Amino acid sequence: MQRDYDVIVLGGGSAGLQSARSILEKAGGFSVLVIEEDRRVGFPEHCTGLVSLKGVSTFLRLNHWQIAVNYVRGAHIMSPSGTRVTVEKKSSVAAVINRPLYEQKLYDIVSRRADILLGVKATTDGRSVKAGSKRLVARYIVDARGLKSLSSRHPQARRWILPALQYDVRVESTDSEYVYIFLGSKFSQGFFAWAVPLGDDVFRIGLASENLVLTRMKYLLRRMGELTRGSLRPKDVRKVIGGAVYTGGLREHVKGTVLYVGDSAGQTKPTTGGGLVYHSRASILLAKALERGEPEAYARDVKRTLGLEILGQLALRRIFNRMSDSELDYMLASIKEIEGEEIISTYGDMDTQTKVILRVGMELLRKKPLFYTRLLLSIVSSIIS
Numbered sequence: 001m002q003r004d005y006d007v008i009v010l011g012g013g014s015a016g017l018q019s020a021r022s023i024l025e026k027a028g029g030f031s032v033l034v035i036e037e038d039r040r041v042g043f044p045e046h047c048t049g050l051v052s053l054k055g056v057s058t059f060l061r062l063n064h065w066q067i068a069v070n071y072v073r074g075a076h077i078m079s080p081s082g083t084r085v086t087v088e089k090k091s092s093v094a095a096v097i098n099r100p101l102y103e104q105k106l107y108d109i110v111s112r113r114a115d116i117l118l119g120v121k122a123t124t125d126g127r128s129v130k131a132g133s134k135r136l137v138a139r140y141i142v143d144a145r146g147l148k149s150l151s152s153r154h155p156q157a158r159r160w161i162l163p164a165l166q167y168d169v170r171v172e173s174t175d176s177e178y179v180y181i182f183l184g185s186k187f188s189q190g191f192f193a194w195a196v197p198l199g200d201d202v203f204r205i206g207l208a209s210e211n212l213v214l215t216r217m218k219y220l221l222r223r224m225g226e227l228t229r230g231s232l233r234p235k236d237v238r239k240v241i242g243g244a245v246y247t248g249g250l251r252e253h254v255k256g257t258v259l260y261v262g263d264s265a266g267q268t269k270p271t272t273g274g275g276l277v278y279h280s281r282a283s284i285l286l287a288k289a290l291e292r293g294e295p296e297a298y299a300r301d302v303k304r305t306l307g308l309e310i311l312g313q314l315a316l317r318r319i320f321n322r323m324s325d326s327e328l329d330y331m332l333a334s335i336k337e338i339e340g341e342e343i344i345s346t347y348g349d350m351d352t353q354t355k356v357i358l359r360v361g362m363e364l365l366r367k368k369p370l371f372y373t374r375l376l377l378s379i380v381s382s383i384i385s
């Protein structure tokens with residue numbers, strides 16, 4: 001059968017554009033078409049845009065100063081009753097990027113060498129692609145259509161897709177280098193709430209939860225001044241953004257000549273929902289596999305590089321989801337007591353989290369064996385049942 005392109009990428013979000021870019025770089029001779037259903041890349045917005053500086057340069061492969069609106073060097077993690085654990089580095093560790101601008105930069109790079117169709121919805125039967133009224137044939141199809149694709153292929157993964165809501169809020173703030181994380185059932189069921197500084201006294205305040213997202217958001221805004229001991233006092237809301245985060249771990253990566261990347265393959269962190277670094281990294285592996293003509297190697301390589309970390313984070317997500325407010329309070333208080341803040345500040349890494357959490361977990365188990373053994377046993381038994 002006559003081929004129209006070597007590769008057709010469905011979806012021109014971060015994962016689709018990074019994949020197209022990596023394919024053009026690695027498998028230089030390939031002809032590539034990207035099809036995006038929205039008329040402008042980067043919109044509608046749904047992301048907070050917090051990315052490790054290391055991730056921006058190594059995997060997003062852009063200069064952070066081109067896309068960053070702010071930089072952060074630490075996080076305040078708040079327990080349900082207000083115990084604050086602070087983890088920090090001496091200098092900035094993460095950039096808050098302007099996500100639409102980031103995708104526009106990728107679009108500029110990719111559009112120099114690939115065809116891009118905007119405002120066209122694409123579907124595939126696994127062999128060809130239907131783009132509007134046209135049917136196109138390619139050697140490989142890359143499905144980067146995000147959570148819509150994931151949930152239609154894996155209905156059982158839907159329980160790990162949580163609706164999210166974010167407000168850009170002008171605040172009276174004394175603290176623009178720290179992210180705030182709010183734990184507890186008042187803020188979220190199944191995740192957490194956050195406040196990320198965008199600079200100029202604006203914070204992106206958001207949460208994801210299994211239910212009652214709007215009610216919880218109102219509660220968070222009402223309590224924020226008091227919870228942060230006056231560090232963040234919300235004034236007026238400037239922008240409202242919707243979206244959905246996925247915390248359910250890796251899913252199918254290759255089926256015949258279709259390769260899945262990004263949210264469509266479950267390439268997000270189960271602990272924080274962050275996907276940009278992981279899927280940008282995966283896009284490089286995808287391109288290498290296509291260059292070798294071995295699409296199935298992509299699935300193996302992603303498992304090898306990200307599989308164990310994501311599995312560890314999945315276990316942690318399940319443990320956190322099962323902890324009551326009083327257990328969370330006790331945990332944060334005991335992290336302070338055993339100088340866990342110091343351990344996390346020294347060894348913590350946004351993209352590889354399980355090692356340091358295990359380290360703190362072992363320390364907690366050693367110093368408070370009764371409470372943590374009981375907690376672990378109750379969590380294990382509830383997972384089994």
Ligand SMILES: Cc1cc2nc3c(=O)[nH]c(=O)nc-3n(C[C@H](O)[C@H](O)[C@H](O)COP(=O)(O)OP(=O)(O)OC[C@H]3O[C@@H](n4cnc5c(N)ncnc54)[C@H](O)[C@@H]3O)c2cc1C
Nearest residue numbers: 011013014015037048049050122146243262263274275276
């Ligand atoms: C509230 C929230 C906060 C987040 N914060 C962070 C963060 O701070 N850091 C981080 O790293 N990650 C964060 N994430 C996760 C991150 O945004 C996602 O992992 C990332 O957007 C996934 O990229 P993607 O390209 O796979 O999917 P998407 O960004 O969803 O892109 C999919 C693209 O496919 C297009 N598409 C869909 N269907 C079709 C079709 N039929 N035909 C053509 N095109 C189609 C869509 O229009 C879209 O452009 C956050 C997510 C949410 C919801």
